[in-house]
Amino acid sequence: MVSPVSSIEPNASLITPGEGEWLADVIVVGGGNAALCAAICAAETGASVAVLERSPKTYRGGNSRHVRNFRCRHTGPLGVLSDDYELDEFYDDLLRVTKGNTDEALAKLVIEQSSECYEWMLEQGVLFQPSLSGTLSLSRTNAFFLGGGKALVNAYYRRCEDMGVAIHYNATAVGFHIEAGDADGVLIDFDGEQRYVRGKAIVIASGGYESNKEWLAEAWGEAAKNFLIRGTPYNRGEVLKCLLTAGADSIGDPTQCHAVAIDGRAPEYDGGIVTRLDCVPFSVVLNSDGQRFYDEGEDVWPKRYAIWGRLVAAQANQVGYSIIDSQSSDLFMPSVFPAVKADTLPELFEQLGLPVNRALQEVGEFNDACQQGEFHSNELDGLSTSGLTPEKTNWARPIDQPPFYGYALRPGVTFTYLGINVDNSARVSFGEKASKNIWAAGEIVAGNILGEGYLAGFGMTIGTVFGRIAGQQAGRYANS
Amino acid sequence: MQTVDVDVSHEEAVRQLGICNSCRYCEGYCGAFQALTRYREFDEPTVSHLANLCHNCRGCYYACQYTEPHEFAINIPSLLANVRAKNWEQHVKPQWLSRSMQRQVWPYVVLTVVFTLLFSLAIGVPWLSSQPFYASMSHNLMVLIFTPLFLIPIASLAWGVRSYWRSVGAESLTLQNLKDALASAATLRQLSGGQGQGCNYEDEDRFSSWRRWGHQATMYGFLLCFASTSTATLFHYLFGWEAPYSFFSLPKLFGVSGGILLSVGTAGLFYLKTKADVALGSEQRTRSEYVFITLLFLVSTTGLLLYAFSGTALASAWLIIHLAVVATFFVAIPYSKMAHGFFRLAALCRESQLN
Numbered sequence: 001m002v003s004p005v006s007s008i009e010p011n012a013s014l015i016t017p018g019e020g021e022w023l024a025d026v027i028v029v030g031g032g033n034a035a036l037c038a039a040i041c042a043a044e045t046g047a048s049v050a051v052l053e054r055s056p057k058t059y060r061g062g063n064s065r066h067v068r069n070f071r072c073r074h075t076g077p078l079g080v081l082s083d084d085y086e087l088d089e090f091y092d093d094l095l096r097v098t099k100g101n102t103d104e105a106l107a108k109l110v111i112e113q114s115s116e117c118y119e120w121m122l123e124q125g126v127l128f129q130p131s132l133s134g135t136l137s138l139s140r141t142n143a144f145f146l147g148g149g150k151a152l153v154n155a156y157y158r159r160c161e162d163m164g165v166a167i168h169y170n171a172t173a174v175g176f177h178i179e180a181g182d183a184d185g186v187l188i189d190f191d192g193e194q195r196y197v198r199g200k201a202i203v204i205a206s207g208g209y210e211s212n213k214e215w216l217a218e219a220w221g222e223a224a225k226n227f228l229i230r231g232t233p234y235n236r237g238e239v240l241k242c243l244l245t246a247g248a249d250s251i252g253d254p255t256q257c258h259a260v261a262i263d264g265r266a267p268e269y270d271g272g273i274v275t276r277l278d279c280v281p282f283s284v285v286l287n288s289d290g291q292r293f294y295d296e297g298e299d300v301w302p303k304r305y306a307i308w309g310r311l312v313a314a315q316a317n318q319v320g321y322s323i324i325d326s327q328s329s330d331l332f333m334p335s336v337f338p339a340v341k342a343d344t345l346p347e348l349f350e351q352l353g354l355p356v357n358r359a360l361q362e363v364g365e366f367n368d369a370c371q372q373g374e375f376h377s378n379e380l381d382g383l384s385t386s387g388l389t390p391e392k393t394n395w396a397r398p399i400d401q402p403p404f405y406g407y408a409l410r411p412g413v414t415f416t417y418l419g420i421n422v423d424n425s426a427r428v429s430f431g432e433k434a435s436k437n438i439w440a441a442g443e444i445v446a447g448n449i450l451g452e453g454y455l456a457g458f459g460m461t462i463g464t465v466f467g468r469i470a471g472q473q474a475g476r477y478a479n480s
Numbered sequence: 481m482q483t484v485d486v487d488v489s490h491e492e493a494v495r496q497l498g499i500c501n502s503c504r505y506c507e508g509y510c511g512a513f514q515a516l517t518r519y520r521e522f523d524e525p526t527v528s529h530l531a532n533l534c535h536n537c538r539g540c541y542y543a544c545q546y547t548e549p550h551e552f553a554i555n556i557p558s559l560l561a562n563v564r565a566k567n568w569e570q571h572v573k574p575q576w577l578s579r580s581m582q583r584q585v586w587p588y589v590v591l592t593v594v595f596t597l598l599f600s601l602a603i604g605v606p607w608l609s610s611q612p613f614y615a616s617m618s619h620n621l622m623v624l625i626f627t628p629l630f631l632i633p634i635a636s637l638a639w640g641v642r643s644y645w646r647s648v649g650a651e652s653l654t655l656q657n658l659k660d661a662l663a664s665a666a667t668l669r670q671l672s673g674g675q676g677q678g679c680n681y682e683d684e685d686r687f688s689s690w691r692r693w694g695h696q697a698t699m700y701g702f703l704l705c706f707a708s709t710s711t712a713t714l715f716h717y718l719f720g721w722e723a724p725y726s727f728f729s730l731p732k733l734f735g736v737s738g739g740i741l742l743s744v745g746t747a748g749l750f751y752l753k754t755k756a757d758v759a760l761g762s763e764q765r766t767r768s769e770y771v772f773i774t775l776l777f778l779v780s781t782t783g784l785l786l787y788a789f790s791g792t793a794l795a796s797a798w799l800i801i802h803l804a805v806v807a808t809f810f811v812a813i814p815y816s817k818m819a820h821g822f823f824r825l826a827a828l829c830r831e832s833q834l835n
Contacts, residue, residue, distance in 0.1 A: 058547075058548075058549060059549075065545045066545055068505055127508075127674075127675055127677060129507065129508030129674065129675075130508070132504045132505070132507050133504060133507065133517045144505075144508075145505075146508045146509065146543075146674060146675065147505055147506055147508070147509065147539060147540070147542075147543025148503075148505030148506070148543055148545065149505075149545070150542075150543050150544065150545045151505075151539075151542070151543035151685075154542060154543070154685040158685070158686055267551055267552075270545075270550060272503075272545055272546070273502070273503050273505070274499055274502035274503045274546075274552075276502075330520065333502065334498070334501050334502055334520050335502055336498060336499050336502040338498075
């Protein structure tokens with residue numbers, strides 16, 4: 001059972017600037033993809049490196065445990081990637097999802113370097129596999145990791161061990177001593193015992209704060225209690241808060257998080273990929289009052305699942321109910337929890353706890369508003385309702401073929417946008433002045449490039465590119 | 481860590497495979513995962529089919545984000561190992577013998593002791609004698625003892641595999657099915673990890689091909705030993721050439737090379753097993769697996785020693801021990817871990833039909 005992780009109270013009296021025990025030339029705070037890329041690259045410069053992973057070994061890797069691929073620029077086929085995916089097209093895709101809310105120079109830097117990352121990852125022992133069944137649309141743009149993100153993380157940890165990087169599990173950075181943007185040392189909780197340690201350079205790759213519901217509640221209010229957190233319970237954001245308190249420049253919208261609609265029965269934390277539900281476009285979605293609230297068929301699901309996270313978050317009790325019939329039950333990837341199933345709609349609504357009469361009326365009106373036409377599950381088929389508010393503009397077929405199926409939907413938070421500002425060498429800035437010895441990478445800097453929206457596999461690209469830059473820079477600094 | 485119970489329930493198999501089917505990150509590791517994507521529902525024959533395709537390479541376990549302490553508690557290698565062994569126990573009759581030899585150590589000990597006593601009587605006490613092989617025991621007596629000892633277990637195994645084959649709803653076997661299955665088995669393709677990086681076995685998530693090599697040495701060593709016995713039988717009955725044969729004869733060349741390979745392979749597999757996590761296999765059957773590997777090791781080493789000591793005073797002693805472990809092994813063929821090879825071949829044939 002994954003429980004929420006509680007914050008650790010720092011014992012500030014232990015912070016003794018200029019003293020503290022020596023840990024390593026380069027201290028990497030975090031243990032996910034970006035942290036490990038940084039640790040490997042820092043170690044490659046000859047610097048001694050320590051990685052601080054706050055989770056136990058079994059949960060190492062943060063949200064990287066759950067990822068599945070890496071978006072990668074390439075000219076011509078590259079490994080498992082087919083055809084071309086050039087900078088311009090990649091950047092256009094990014095502009096589309098972020099609605100232009102990005103830093104062009106940093107974004108193009110990441111896209112440019114993603115190509116050489118592929119080879120580098122192979123050298124570190126990462127294995128790729130062809131696109132998974134059901135994801136052929138990504139075979140040109142995204143390189144899938146054999147075994148997924150945890151296998152990638154395992155490969156990086158092995159590489160770190162082989163290079164002599166010291167890995168500390170259950171090691172949480174709880175405080176820093178930063179003066180005028182330059183770090184002196186880190187207060188670390190090693191498995192319950194706090195120690196102030198020092199190094200020459202610090203790389204921050206500690207992720208976002210999406211599993212800190214109290215922090216989410218600052219923007220979302222009480223609704224945040226009903227959010228499900230798709231990834232690690234360890235992304236509490238204390239390091240982010242420490243840096244912001246110390247005067248690091250922030251980036252990204254503090255009131256937003258990226259949330260998708262997922263199976264309402266998912267565990268509160270760490271449900272990952274299997275909790276996704278792809279049935280919405282073929283369904284009608286009711287709120288707990290038995291009413292529809294948005295066009296389920298607006299676009300193909302990969303382009304709409306993020307919108308649905310917010311839509312469901314705005315409903316009473318942050319829940320929605322996706323209803324399909326037997327015509328549609330095989331049109332999407334199987335979900336991890338079996339659907340609630342019944343032979344009649346009243347029985348189904350009863351089981352789902354919906355107001356039966358109201359829901360029946362709503363589905364009845366929907367069915368009556370459906371038009372004749374050709375249904376095509378894998379394209380926008382234009383099969384729309386007529387005269388409804390809101391209309392369903394594609395895949396609108398009457399829900400009338402028993403048995404009927406229902407899934408509860410809830411918002412599943414993937415990541416937060418608020419982060420810290422970095423320049424093209426991954427250096428953290430304090431009052432617009434670059435720090436001498438603090439670099440950052442991964443989710444904590446993603447807001448520099450992803451102002452809003454999300455592009456599948458791009459978080460890994462940002463993490464890998466910035467992780468490598470941060471590690472190289474920190475290593476070089478430590479050696480100088 | 482909690483392991484899946486020895487008699488894993490079908491509900492538990494459906495639960496775990498359902499989670500895998502919604503994830504599919506492991507598709508590239510092996511044929512079992514590629515087969516899994518074919519199904520939306522997992523009935524018992526389907527679970528059995530997947531279980532017998534699985535080679536327990538454990539890549540999927542170490543890559544899985546849902547292993548304990550995660551509440552989904554995924555442990556596919558252990559789940560499928562238990563289902564697989566349950567299949568062997570169910571299909572190979574008599575079931576009580578299957579169950580006890582798959583799970584217990586004592587049947588192997590009892591059989592070895594009983595056969596040692598029997599052969600001691602047949603060959604004659606005192607043991608120490610430098611008589612040539614057939615002088616200490618007549619060829620006819622050997623054939624009389626070993627023919628049923630070999631044929632009855634083989635018949636039982638064949639009947640068990642046939643029962644399994646029918647239970648998974650397989651169609652009639654074609655030559656192509658057999659070719660596909662043998663090609664996969666010959667190269668142990670399913671232990672390649674998908675890209676030749678190997679298994680996650682003796683050192684947690686570090687990939688290695690040692691287990692694949694250990695198994696290859698064991699399998700080919702065994703086949704060479706089998707070839708040795710077969711050619712010797714042909715020599716005897718077809719050409720009337722009687723043992724002992726010279727070193728440069730086929731039976732000796734096959735036997736010595738096979739014996740060395742089998743000894744090295746089984747010793748290697750035994751060692752690797754001591755390093756591997758028992759919770760990723762069928763934990764309650766582990767001891768019996770160790771005994772079976774030891775038995776195979778003894779079959780080959782006592783055979784080599786018998787050859788090495790031929791003409792000396794110890795020859796009869798080695799002969800008695802060698803014959804006793806070989807006889808025990810024959811009895812164990814359908815009822816021990818040895819069954820896996822035949823069920824796996826059947827599953828690979830079935831998979832060839834489904835692809």
